[in-house]
Amino acid sequence: MGDVLSQAEVESLLNEAKAAQAGPPAGVEAAAPEPVAPPPPTAKAPPMRPREKITPYDFKRPERVGKEQMRALQTMHEGFGRNFGAGLSALLRSIVEVKLTSVDQLTYSEFVFSLENPTCFNLITAKPLEGQLILDINPSLLFPIIDRLLGGGSTPTPPARRPLTEIELRLVRRITDLFLQEMRRAWENVLDLELSVDRVESNPQLVQIVPPNEVVVLISFELTLGNVRGMMNLCIPFNSIERIGNKLSANSWVAISKRPVSAESLQRLSDQVGNAPVELIVDLADTTISTADLLGLRVGDIVTTEKDIRAPLVLCVEGRPKFLTAIGAFKGRKAIRVVDAIEEQHVSIGEEITTAVSEEA
Known part of the structure; x- marks a missing residue:
């Protein structure tokens, strides 16, 4: 039993353990602890940056039109929708509401394959823009409009699945002409467009105005x-508006709101207009002579008229009569003196109509 300790060995171990707890004996110095090196300084962690929002980018649908240009197009065509709705209501003699639903970027192939077949596919030339634009009118909306133009009602009926006839195309031309007229007004602050319908197709998949992957x-x-209810789509290829992207900004075409005119702006406008040249013409007199007398005139001849020498002469500014004047001389030169201003006469149309009605009555 070599692993069993005797009583003396157990007491010796207990005494050594008590001595270690009590510390070193008197007169004996304890060994100094070895110095411990301080930990190396740690680098200061950089401040946490806010996590940026990651937006997935689809290479099949690249966004080539900037957000500012998209907002400008949206604002322009919101006003266009209101005006086109008012004009269409007057044409159809029925209330028509036109609402802008979306302004998106997509590829030409996605646009074409989203349309019905057959449909009313109008190819529009918009000079000076390059290429062509497309106006698509959904058949579910087109046939009720044609029925309304022919004197029918606006009861929803299943649209016919067929191309338009020649007579129907002539009726639809009235709608597209109104659309182009209002579109020209909506774009006039950006560009003066000359819009016309080049041709009308029924199968959109057979028309290729730009490559399929073009935005x-x-x-x-x-x-x-x-x-x-029905949809009407206007398709504008990116290459048509690429060169005028700088004009499609909110600051370049939005109408300026009316503000009180300050004295500084009036003075600035007066300084700029004050140096503008204008044409002044004084009508001395009117008379009638024969061609033979006109050909026989020589320097120094006198032409008599019925105008009184004391009668005032009319001074025209840029072709418009403005002042009554008197002729004379100033420092040895011929001159005129303004006598009075000519008041422009404005005739009220309402008064003329009222007078005419009263006389007929």
Whole structure:
């Protein structure tokens, strides 16, 4: 039993343990602890940056039109929708609501394959823009409009699945002409467009105005005529508006709101206009002579007229009569003196109509 300790060995171990707890004996110095090196300084952690929002980018649908240009197009065509709705209501003699639903970027192939077949696919030339624009009118909306133009109602009926006839195309031309007229007004602060319909197709998949992967801007409108609703889409290829991207900004075309005119602006405007040259013409007199007398005139001949020498002469500024004057001389030169201003006469149309009605009555 070599692993068993005797009583003496157990007491010796206990005594050594008590001595270690009590410390070194008197007169004996304890050994100094070895110095411990301080820990190396740690680098200060950089401040936490806010996590940036990561937006997925689809290479099949690149966004080539800037956000500012997209906002400008949206604002322009919101006003266009209101004006086009008012004009269409007057044409159809029924309330038509036109609402801008979206302004998106997509590829030309995505736009074409999203349309119905057959449809009303108008190819529009918009000079000086390059290429062509597209106006698509959904058949579910088009046939009720044609029915309304022919004197029918606005009851929703299933649209016919067929191309338009020649007579129907002539009726639709009235709608597209109104659309182009209002579009020209909406764009006049950006560009003076010359819009015309080049041709009308029924199958959109057979028309290739740009490559399939080319980016286009699709502006969609929802038209409501009674119980009938349908879509009208305007497709603008990116290459058509690429060169005028700087003009499609909110600051370059938005109308300036009316503000009180300050004295400084009036003075600035007066300084600029004050140096502008204008044409002044004084009509001395009118008379009638024969061609033979006109050909026989020589320097120094006198032409008599019925105008009194004391009668005032009319001074025209840029072709408009403005002042009554008297002729004379100043420092040895011929001159005129302003006598009075000519008040412009404005005739009230309402008064003329009222007078005419009263006389007929």
